[in-house]
Amino acid sequence: MSDPFPELIDTRSLRIAIDDGFNWIVAHYGEPLEIAFLPILRMLIATEDFLQWLPWYVVLIALSALTYLASRSWKTAAGTAVMLFVIGVIGIWEPAMATVALMLISTLLAVVIGIPIGVTMSRSNTMQSVALPVLDIMQTMPIFVYLIPFVMLFGPGKIPALLATIVFAIPPVIRLTNLGIRHVDAEVTEAVTAFGATPRQRLFTAQIPLAMPTIMAGINQTTMMALSMVVIASMIGAGGLGYQVLQGIQRLEVSRGLFAGLGIVFLAIIFDRIAQSYGRRMQQHLNIES
Amino acid sequence: MANGETKIAVRNIYKVFGPDPRAVMDQVRAGVSKTELLEKTGHVIGIRDVSLDIKAGETFVVMGLSGSGKSTLIRHFNRLIEPTAGQILVDGSDVLELSAGALRDFRRHKVSMVFQRFALLPHKTVLENVIYGLAIGGTGKAQARDKGMEQIELVGLAGFENQYPKQLSGGMQQRVGLARALATESEILLMDEAFSALDPLIRNDMQDQLKDLQARLHKTIVFITHDLDEALRLGDHIAILKDGELRQVGTGPEILLDPADDYVDRFVRDVNRARVVTVGSIAQPVSSIAAGEASVETLRPLLEESAAVVLMEEGRPRFVITREMAADGRLGGLLDNTVTLPGVVCVDELAMLEESFPSLTGSNDAIVVTKADSIPVGVVARKTILNAMIRHRA
Numbered sequence A: 001m002s003d004p005f006p007e008l009i010d011t012r013s014l015r016i017a018i019d020d021g022f023n024w025i026v027a028h029y030g031e032p033l034e035i036a037f038l039p040i041l042r043m044l045i046a047t048e049d050f051l052q053w054l055p056w057y058v059v060l061i062a063l064s065a066l067t068y069l070a071s072r073s074w075k076t077a078a079g080t081a082v083m084l085f086v087i088g089v090i091g092i093w094e095p096a097m098a099t100v101a102l103m104l105i106s107t108l109l110a111v112v113i114g115i116p117i118g119v120t121m122s123r124s125n126t127m128q129s130v131a132l133p134v135l136d137i138m139q140t141m142p143i144f145v146y147l148i149p150f151v152m153l154f155g156p157g158k159i160p161a162l163l164a165t166i167v168f169a170i171p172p173v174i175r176l177t178n179l180g181i182r183h184v185d186a187e188v189t190e191a192v193t194a195f196g197a198t199p200r201q202r203l204f205t206a207q208i209p210l211a212m213p214t215i216m217a218g219i220n221q222t223t224m225m226a227l228s229m230v231v232i233a234s235m236i237g238a239g240g241l242g243y244q245v246l247q248g249i250q251r252l253e254v255s256r257g258l259f260a261g262l263g264i265v266f267l268a269i270i271f272d273r274i275a276q277s278y279g280r281r282m283q284q285h286l287n288i289e290s
Numbered sequence B: 001m002a003n004g005e006t007k008i009a010v011r012n013i014y015k016v017f018g019p020d021p022r023a024v025m026d027q028v029r030a031g032v033s034k035t036e037l038l039e040k041t042g043h044v045i046g047i048r049d050v051s052l053d054i055k056a057g058e059t060f061v062v063m064g065l066s067g068s069g070k071s072t073l074i075r076h077f078n079r080l081i082e083p084t085a086g087q088i089l090v091d092g093s094d095v096l097e098l099s100a101g102a103l104r105d106f107r108r109h110k111v112s113m114v115f116q117r118f119a120l121l122p123h124k125t126v127l128e129n130v131i132y133g134l135a136i137g138g139t140g141k142a143q144a145r146d147k148g149m150e151q152i153e154l155v156g157l158a159g160f161e162n163q164y165p166k167q168l169s170g171g172m173q174q175r176v177g178l179a180r181a182l183a184t185e186s187e188i189l190l191m192d193e194a195f196s197a198l199d200p201l202i203r204n205d206m207q208d209q210l211k212d213l214q215a216r217l218h219k220t221i222v223f224i225t226h227d228l229d230e231a232l233r234l235g236d237h238i239a240i241l242k243d244g245e246l247r248q249v250g251t252g253p254e255i256l257l258d259p260a261d262d263y264v265d266r267f268v269r270d271v272n273r274a275r276v277v278t279v280g281s282i283a284q285p286v287s288s289i290a291a292g293e294a295s296v297e298t299l300r301p302l303l304e305e306s307a308a309v310v311l312m313e314e315g316r317p318r319f320v321i322t323r324e325m326a327a328d329g330r331l332g333g334l335l336d337n338t339v340t341l342p343g344v345v346c347v348d349e350l351a352m353l354e355e356s357f358p359s360l361t362g363s364n365d366a367i368v369v370t371k372a373d374s375i376p377v378g379v380v381a382r383k384t385i386l387n388a389m390i391r392h393r394a
């Protein structure tokens, strides 16, 4: 390079400072944090064990029934059954169930954490103007960057995989909860206030129900992002289909990578359909023109 | 509180929208124009120095063009909007001093509201919508249901209680809105362009229904509209707003017959007065006396206090003697020779001018305005009726 960028600050010492700081956190809080997250780890393992324990046909029937309940379409339900059957046939049932467990738990936690954050954001413009750029950064930051701090804190394993997945997948549910509540017809919120609703009553009797279709769209996107994170999360010990893909790369086995990839695609289609049809039915129930 | 007493008193309220309304209040008080203030400071004047008295049991209409501040004004009454300056007294107590809890109680029990675009909860049934105010106020389920069903029947929606709002037509949805407002049994009903989103025919129905309900319930209604016909049909008093300022308050006929300024005049110009002005509102008061007791002595003092005297026979108006006819000592002569007196046609005081037309034609009988069929309350000259139908200012 003929003319390198001038060294304005000493980046080496800055980086050392950041790394040392983080190391300090790891050294002092690593263990308590690990203990704090133990219940979540147990929940994840229990879910996975349960799914593995269930006979394959029970899972297949249950998911197909769920698809039917959400979509009221035999075709869509049959599609779910066929795709799950193929997953079994090509021998990736077990990793697929591990992936489903990770996806379900991380989505659940993302929703439980994300909706209250979205609600808070919708109530204050200051909160929104702080949170939006943070969410932007969360969504544009390369996924791998999340892995580093979590692995350092917990070591490779399911907990860092779960946490990284949650951080990666949570922005849509926060964003769309905020958006949904802000777009609730102002006259309706005004009306419930005029009848003497407390802020809490206003939230639960008007704002959340009316924002529900939008919130559901957020949950759907969060589900899909959690699923897309599994390949990367497998690099730090998440297991499941992602690990199969990783092995395919390491061993240069095209078939292994292809089958696992197919499994991920099928799972994505199944859960996307369930969530979308459910959202659509809810919209009809709300009698809101879409 | 008895009818006729002041229910809502508005005292010099100002509402300025913008980043720092208090900072520009001096300019607003000094009379800066709405556009100038907006250009110079980015503040919008919603309401400027409005004072009003709204009486218990009346329907008070606020009228004005789009952006004149009607919605802003009505939202002060239940404090959905707080004024930048001024006071709002309901039953004599200052609404602005209510604590958060007291304000909620006030909204749950004292004042309810009907909205232009209905503002129903789409995920709740008609019944659930109607009892919304009761439910959040903690009324028991069974009791709320009973009250709700009563209101649903009152507005003519029995049988639809388990439907969802979007399954109903606009007119029916607004009936739900009305029932929801009535269900809390509040004394004050705020209606912000409640019928503006409806078709003309449905709108007429709703106006009739509201008049019916009001005749039974005697609420204090504040009704907002930009439609003069609606205002004249419903309003006991009408206030006209322009750019946040009050231009005139009065009864419908007062505003039609004596517009306070050019703006009001232009507003009321196209109204068919014959259809909205009552004969009673333009009549001159009269005294009455039984024809048998009429003499120069008995009539003279009566003619001094009113412009005309109606002579009654068998409880019905028979002759009219006006001050002019009795001038120059002609009174005695008139009484001696009553056959020369003109006869009488009676018109009810509540009749519209239009309905009095038949009595205008072809005779020179005096027109006596009566109530309860035969009690004379006034007389009206043909010329007065014709004048009333013509605009005062060109």
Ligand SMILES: Nc1ncnc2c1ncn2[C@@H]1O[C@H](COP(=O)(O)OP(=O)(O)OP(=O)(O)O)[C@@H](O)[C@H]1O
Pocket: B017, B018, B044, B045, B046, B064, B065, B066, B067, B068, B069, B070, B071, B072, B073, B226
């Ligand atoms: N929240 C607000 N922020 C800024 N300006 C506002 C706000 N609300 C109302 N205004 C302004 O105050 C003025 C009065 O508005 P308002 O809604 O009361 O009018 P209106 O008579 O109800 O009109 P319409 O017939 O269109 O409903 C308008 O100039 C409007 O732009």
Ligand SMILES: [Mg+2]
Pocket: B070, B071, B072, B193
């Ligand atoms: Mg308005």
